[in-house]
Amino acid sequence: xxxxxxxxxxxxxxxxxxxSIKEGGKQxxxxxxxxxxNLRELKSGKGSAAESIQKAMDLAEExxxxxxxxxDYLFFIFAPTKTRTFKNEKIALEIAEKIQNLFAGHNKIFxxxxxxxxxxxxxxxxxxxxxxxxxxxxxxxVMTSAKRIASLSRGEVLLGERMNELLRLSIRTERHIREGxxxxxxKEIKRENEEARKCIDRFMKRMEDK
Numbered sequence: 747x748x749x750x751x752x753x754x755x756x757x758x759x760x761x762x763x764x765x766s767i768k769e770g771g772k773q774x775x776x777x778x779x780x781x782x783x784n785l786r787e788l789k790s791g792k793g794s795a796a797e798s799i800q801k802a803m804d805l806a807e808e809x810x811x812x813x814x815x816x817x818d819y820l821f822f823i824f825a826p827t828k829t830r831t832f833k834n835e836k837i838a839l840e841i842a843e844k845i846q847n848l849f850a851g852h853n854k855i856f857x858x859x860x861x862x863x864x865x866x867x868x869x870x871x872x873x874x875x876x877x878x879x880x881x882x883x884x885x886x887x888v889m890t891s892a893k894r895i896a897s898l899s900r901g902e903v904l905l906g907e908r909m910n911e912l913l914r915l916s917i918r919t920e921r922h923i924r925e926g927x928x929x930x931x932x933k934e935i936k937r938e939n940e941e942a943r944k945c946i947d948r949f950m951k952r953m954e955d956k
Contacts, residue, residue, distance in 0.1 A: 759806075759807050759810075759811070759812045759813055759828075759880065760812070760813050760814070760815075760879070760880075761812040761813060761814040761821075761823060761879075761880040761881070761882055762814075762879055762880070762881045762882075763814060763816075763881075763882065763883070763884075764881045764882065764883050765883065766883065767872050767873070767874060767881060767882070767883050769874065770872040770873055770874040770881070770882075770883070771826075771827055771872065771873060771874060772870065772871075772872050772885070773825055773826045773827060773832075773870070773871060773872075773873060774826075774832070774868065774869070774870055774871075775823050775824060775825040775826075775834065775868070775869065775870070775871045775873075775882075775888070776823075776824040776825075776834040776835050776837075776838035776866070776867075776868055776909070777821060777822070777823055777824075777838070777866070777867050777868065777869065777888055777889070777892045778806065778811070778821065778822040778823075778824075778838055778841060778842045778845070778864065778865070778866055778892075779819055779820070779821050779864070779865045779866075779867070779889075779892035779893055779895070779896040780802065780819070780820040780821075780822070780845065780862060780863075780864055780896065781818060781819050781820075781862060781863040781864075781865075781893070781896040781897055781899070782799065782818055782820065782860060782861070782862050783818065783861035783862060783863065784859070784860070784861045785818040786818065788858075788860075793858050794852065794855075794856040794858050795852070795856070795858045795859070795860050798848060798849060798852040798860060799820075799860070801848055802820075802845045802848055802849070803820075803822075805841050805844050805845060805848070806822035806841050806845075809824070809829075809837050809840075809841055810824070810828050810829040810830075811823060811824050811828075811829075811838075811841065812825070812828055812880040814882075816889075816893070819893050819896065821889070821892065822838075822841065823871070823880075823882065824837060824838045824841075825871060825873050825880075825882070827873045827874065827875060827880070828873075828875070828880055835868065835909065835912045835913055836913070836916060838866055839866060839903075839913060839916075839917070839932075839935070842864055842866045842903045843903060843932070843935065845864060846864055846901070846902065846903050849862050849901070850901065862899075862901060863896045863897055863898065863899030863900065863901065863904070864896060864899050864901075864902070864903045864904065865891075865892045865893075865894075865895035865896035865898075865899060865903075865904050865905070865906065865929075866892075866903060866904070866905050866906070866909050867888055867891050867892040867895065867905070867906035867908065867909050868888065868906065868908040868909040868912060869884070869885070869886050869887070869888025869889075869891070869908065870884075870885040870886055870888065871883065871884050871885060871888070872885060891906055892906065894927060895927065895929050898924040898925060898927065898929060902931050902932070903931070903932050904922075904929040904930065904931055905919060905929065905930040905931075905932065906929070906930075907928060907930070910930040915936075916935065916936055917932055917933075917934065917935050917936060918932075918933045918934040918936070919931060919932055919933060920933050
């Protein structure tokens with residue numbers, strides 16, 4: 747059953763924030779924070795902007811991200827409890843990039859613009875699935891940090907320091923200081939060469955067969 751969000755869009759993977767979780771699993775999560783700076787203007791849920799925001803939610807959901815809403819901030823959380831993998835940084839980066847491209851493309855075509863910022867951060871949460879609902883409690887400052895960095899974004903994907911460190915071999919970034927906070931913009935994503943990957947796979951298979 748689809749759950750209607752209080753602002754805009756529908757999702758089957760809505761997360762709930764809990765102040766206390768018993769028997770939850772402590773884990774590291776990759777967090778996308780999307781700040782739609784004119785979200786209140788789009789509250790009716792009608793028009794091209796609403797459709798594009800729904801597409802962003804669908805992108806995250808298709809990759810097993812869960813959705814949490816806080817005022818005009820939309821969070822997409824990629825956690826092992828849901829994704830069944832401990833390595834969620836790259837998929838979160840890919841989804842963040844797709845959302846950025848989606849909204850940039852939207853703003854070139856439609857009169858109803860989306861004013862947005864995107865951040866990507868990494869931190870510890872406690873989470874569990876209860877009655878089919880993803881419930882979580884943030885440890886430390888990951889949610890606050892993600893919100894702050896998203897508010898500093900000018901339509902680009904900005905990374906926090908922990909996420910930048912984890913992805914340093916996969917991306918090239920540029921460090922900025924905005925309002926006294928260190929953030930990293932993505933300058934290049936190093937795509938894995940498909941043919942090189944196949945060669946490595948064939949080599950590994952030969953080694954295993956020996």
